[in-house]
Amino acid sequence: MIDLFSVSKVYKSGGPPAISCVNLHVEQGEFIFLVGPSGAGKTTLIKLISREELPTSGRILFLNNDTAAYKPPELLRHRRLMGMVFQDFRLLKSKTIYENVALALEVTGRPPQEIKAKVPAVLARVGLAGKEEAFPSELSGGEQQRAGIARAIVRDPLLILADEPTGNVDPETARGLMELFEEINRGGTTVIIATHAWDLVERMKKRVIALDKGRIIKDERQGSFNHAH
């Protein structure tokens, strides 16, 4: 599904690479943790896969297409096949939870009937039934992140990219969110999570890719990879 061939990313020319000569293969349906100290390049790797950044050298393939060679419609398609989850949730404060999630369907021009049916269903799935009309400020951090996850999955994406999704919540809530990601992954969605919540990573027995100074220093499959898809 995703292939990186000797990918490097240098932000400031002459500066140190944020990602250095990374080779990576991701199968459809995998659950992957990106770990490593702050500054290791986790966010950069996520942005390269989401195609927010282009590699300085090397090639990135998404569904066998070179992401650097995208024409505008292909870039749109790429974005529409992914769901992004952010550490700071990035919900619109002026919109209700329902409207925040509905936006993901609106921007792709889905019909109102579909939106009316899907949004409550996905909110129920993430455990936010009954919170449709609440504003983000009226929810706890964990609930806000559940809304963020709902927005990311409402279009049934192939891939979820989450950058430190539990960075702003307490450990108990973090565990709940991770279980939600696991549940989503069981439906066949590929999940890539950048985090430094080590204890959770250890316990979940998934593929763990450790980065340091932009290099992959460890890539281990600790748990069982669901090959159903």
Add this chain to the structure above:
Amino acid sequence: MLINYLKYCYRQAVISLSRNRWLALVSASMIAVSLAILGGFLLAAVNANQAMQNIQSNLEIVVFLEEGAEISTLERKIEQLEGIVHCTFVDKHTGLQEFGRSLGDEALLAELAGEHNPLPDIFRVRAREGELVPLLAGQIEQFPGVEAVDYGRELVQTITGISRWLYWISVCISALLAVGAIFLVGTTIRLSVVIRQEEIGIMKYLGASDWFIRLPFLLEGLTIGWTGTLAAVVALGLAYYQFAALLLEKSPLFFLQPVTSPGMLAAIFGGLLLLGTAMGGLGSVFSIRRFLRV
């Protein structure tokens, strides 16, 4: 899908407009004022033009003949010119009588009659259209036996000159106001873009196309443009209706008749609508290109 999208754009535009309603209102007013001035002057110009036509077509060309001119030959030559309605010969004797009558005392000039009559023989020539008058007068002047022609040239030239000046002044004033209006629309849209920056960023992540993001802002500018135009057209239309009714009822002078041709009025008001749309559109396109990074 397109309908959903247009509904969405319209909703976004309305939300933005109500957020920035004061700036939007000022922008729309500016467009209204500039269009009202332009439209007002255009209406004045077409009316002045028509009045001038009326004057000219009622103007006679007076052809003064030399002593002993070939009257019947000249008359035939004049009548053969394109655009002549009629040509009447008035001999110097009749001319003197008419002159005397116009002074209110036929006897007054009696002693000038006969041998001492200082007036020349003349033709009074009527043209079909006012516009032809200067041209025909020029042609007739060249004929042998013609001493001079007169058709109130100064009056026509004065009116033409004044209306041309008015036209250019109004165009300049409206253009300046229009530039200001476009700038104001641009500022309004820029504010909307800034307010919605976060939302735009999120929409990009969600896979919104560039046009999906841009179109609500364009629609916002167009709405401002249309609102301004509507205000200008309604105000101008009402004012002109009053003016036209007044003139039709009791025009002080025969040539002062309002232009009521639906075609001409539709062209002016349609032109204003186009201009208003263009101002709103230009203002938003300008801001979208400068401030909206998609």
